[in-house]
Amino acid sequence: MNLIIVLGAVFIIGYVFTDLLLRSLIPRLKSAGILGVDVHKPNRPKIAERGGYALVLGIMISQIAVSIAIRKVHGYSLTLLCSTLIAAVIGSLDDMIDLGGKLKPALSLLSGFPLITSGLLYPRPILPLIGRARLHYVYPIAAFLLPGVFSNAINMIDVLNGMMASNSIIILLFLSIISIISGNYVGIILTASLLGPLMAFYRYNKYPAKVFAGNVGSLSLGSCLASTAILARLEASFAITSIPLLITGFMIIASVGGFKEKKEMVLRPVEVDGSIIKANPDPRAPITLVSILTLDVGKEEPRIVLESNLLFIISGFLAVITYLLLT
Amino acid sequence: MDRGLALSLLLILTAWSLVILGLYLIAEALIPLGAQGGLSAKIAGILKVVGAFILLGALLYAWFLLTKYLVVKLKAKS
Numbered sequence: 001m002n003l004i005i006v007l008g009a010v011f012i013i014g015y016v017f018t019d020l021l022l023r024s025l026i027p028r029l030k031s032a033g034i035l036g037v038d039v040h041k042p043n044r045p046k047i048a049e050r051g052g053y054a055l056v057l058g059i060m061i062s063q064i065a066v067s068i069a070i071r072k073v074h075g076y077s078l079t080l081l082c083s084t085l086i087a088a089v090i091g092s093l094d095d096m097i098d099l100g101g102k103l104k105p106a107l108s109l110l111s112g113f114p115l116i117t118s119g120l121l122y123p124r125p126i127l128p129l130i131g132r133a134r135l136h137y138v139y140p141i142a143a144f145l146l147p148g149v150f151s152n153a154i155n156m157i158d159v160l161n162g163m164m165a166s167n168s169i170i171i172l173l174f175l176s177i178i179s180i181i182s183g184n185y186v187g188i189i190l191t192a193s194l195l196g197p198l199m200a201f202y203r204y205n206k207y208p209a210k211v212f213a214g215n216v217g218s219l220s221l222g223s224c225l226a227s228t229a230i231l232a233r234l235e236a237s238f239a240i241t242s243i244p245l246l247i248t249g250f251m252i253i254a255s256v257g258g259f260k261e262k263k264e265m266v267l268r269p270v271e272v273d274g275s276i277i278k279a280n281p282d283p284r285a286p287i288t289l290v291s292i293l294t295l296d297v298g299k300e301e302p303r304i305v306l307e308s309n310l311l312f313i314i315s316g317f318l319a320v321i322t323y324l325l326l327t
Numbered sequence: 328m329d330r331g332l333a334l335s336l337l338l339i340l341t342a343w344s345l346v347i348l349g350l351y352l353i354a355e356a357l358i359p360l361g362a363q364g365g366l367s368a369k370i371a372g373i374l375k376v377v378g379a380f381i382l383l384g385a386l387l388y389a390w391f392l393l394t395k396y397l398v399v400k401l402k403a404k405s
Contacts (some may be wrong), residue, residue: 006369024360128347128350128351129347129351130350130351130354130355133354133357134357135354136354136400137357138357191389202334203380217374236350237351240343240346240347242344243342243343244335244339246342247335247338247339247342247344250387250391251391254388254391255345255395257389269334279331279398279402280401281405283399283402283403286396289335289397291398292330292331292334292335292338292398293331293335295329295330295331295332295333295334295398295401295402295405296330296331296401296402296404296405297328297329297330297331297405307332307335310332311335311339314336314339315339315343318339318343322343322347326347
């Protein structure tokens with residue numbers, strides 16, 4: 001009962017703080033000229049960019065609140081916070097000076113350092129069909145790489161209004177469900193504490209967006225999600241719930257032949273006609289989740305985001321099924 | 328349901344199988360590496376791990392090629 005009250009309070013603190021920050025940040029970003037063009041709208045409006053700062057600060061406040069309220073997990077929440085902040089610094093640098101398609105993924109790997117130096121890693125994850133595996137050699141390497149890999153994967157799905165935030169909320173909800181089913185105390189606390197800031201950010205980022213996350217928001221969120229999965233020992237469930245992310249990341253890297261920034265791609269994955277988005281008919285165009293969803297029918301932005309949500313929900317159910325039947 | 332959404336669902340199901348198979352292959356290959364003591368057993372274990380990664384890489388690449396083929400075919404049809 002106490003845990004529910006504490007988590008409810010942390011959720012409210014995270015939500016209200018992020019909401020208030022965004023309310024004051026959006027007009028300031030606009031007046032400072034920090035704007036991004038919403039290319040998927042007919043009139044191509046300019047939207048406040050780098051709203052991810054508010055999300056990062058919201059995550060920071062909720063993790064500090066958790067570490068004060070529940071002393072047992074303060075090591076976990078502070079490690080999660082360090083990993084998120086390192087990714088935020090790299091994202092912020094990329095927003096300001098454009099690190100390029102190769103340096104950004106390389107630098108974002110630094111966000112894995114807090115995990116391997118925290119002493120909280122347990123190299124015996126529970127895997128489907130295997131049970132508790134002994135991965136003393138590989139696990140620390142995987143734990144180091146994962147936050148960087150997922151921060152770039154999240155960055156790749158931050159292409160439509162509300163897509164990154166809503167899909168991340170779905171991932172966290174399913175990780176919460178699996179944590180509740182398995183009685184994973186750390187998992188319940190870490191996943192629930194991130195929902196408040198993320199839901200507040202979604203309110204301003206959903207269609208039609210009032211703010212974009214920027215690289216600071218997407219890289220830090222990706223690192224935060226992956227660190228949560230590792231610290232809460234939800235690795236396999238996270239990998240399965242994030243399958244649409246893995247598909248997008250793998251397909252983009254494989255189809256463009258390496259790490260490239262959006263502006264470095266010669267062909268765009270989709271074409272925009274008014275408010276309708278459709279896959280680029282050129283067979284050499286990069287393959288992304290959005291281009292697959294719009295292969296034969298042009299769709300409006302909210303519908304594509306809704307369909308991507310559906311794919312994440314299906315992946316979430318597959319993760320629950322895998323946990324219940326194969327683990 | 329349109330073909331794009333249907334293909335996405337198919338990709339998710341195949342990727343799910345690949346994730347489970349990949350985790351299984353790597354974990355199965357790694358377990359003897361930690362358990363066995365002799366040098367030859369260690370070398371055999373390392374080769375098994377390398378083999379598991381190569382097999383997984385080949386499966387992923389085949390999955391990508393199949394997806395690319397289906398995407399191009401569907402684009403041509405529409």
